[in-house]
C-alpha cells in the first residue's frame with residue numbers, strides 16, 4: 174500500500190491525491206509525527222515538506238518527485254505524454270505551478286487571520302497572481318497539443334484555483350482570470366479524479382476558512 178505523510182488541508186497533498194485517484198491507486202495517509210511544522214517531523218523529513226512518500230527504506234519529500242516516481246512505478250494510466258517534446262511541455266506546466274503560481278498564492282496564507290493582514294502585501298500579491306495567471310494563459314495558448322489529456326502538470330492547478338477562489342473575497346483580491354485559464358479550469362474540473370478530490374477538499378477548505386479567516 175502506498176503511504177505518505179499528509180494533513181488533509183495541505184494543497185500539495187491534495188495535488189498528490191489527484192494523481193493517485195487518476196491512476197486508480199490505493200493509499201494511506203499518515204499524520205506527520207509531532208504535527209505539521211514540528212521538530213519531531215523534521216527529524217524524519219528534514220525539509221518538513223508535506224507530502225512525503227514513505228517507501229521501503231527511503232522517503233521522497235516533494236510532490237513532483239513523488240508524482241514522477243509513482244508514474245514510473247505504476248505505468249498504467251500514464252500521466253506523461255509519449256512524445257518527448259510534449260513530455261517536456263507537461264513538466265514545464267508542473268514547474269510553473271509549483272515554482273511560479275502557487276508560491277504567489279501561498280504568500281497570502283499568513284494574511285488569512287484578520288489580525289495578521291497587511292494590506293500592502295495583499296495588494297502586491299494580488300498583482301503578482303494576476304501576472305502569473307496572464308503568463309499561464311500564454312503558456313496554455315502555446316501548448317494546445319496538451320488540451321486533450323490530463324497529466325502530471327495538471328494536478329496542482331485545480332487545488333491552487335480553489336484556494337485562490339476562497340482567498341479572493343476574504344482578502345479583497347483584484348484578480349481577473351484570463352479566458353484561457355478559465356476555460357482550462359472548466360476542462361480539468363470535469364476530470365473524474367479532480368472532481369472526486371474537490372468534492373472532499375472544498376468542504377475542508379471552507380471549514381479552514383471559517384475557523385481562521
Ligand SMILES: N[C@@H](CCC(=O)N[C@@H](CS)C(=O)NCC(=O)O)C(=O)O
Nearest residue numbers: 183184185221222223224235236237
Ligand atoms: N514543492 C513542494 C511544496 C510542498 C509544500 O509547500 N507543502 C507544504 C504543505 S501544503 C509544507 O510542507 N509546508 C511546511 C514546510 O514547508 O515546512 C512539493 O511539491 O512538495
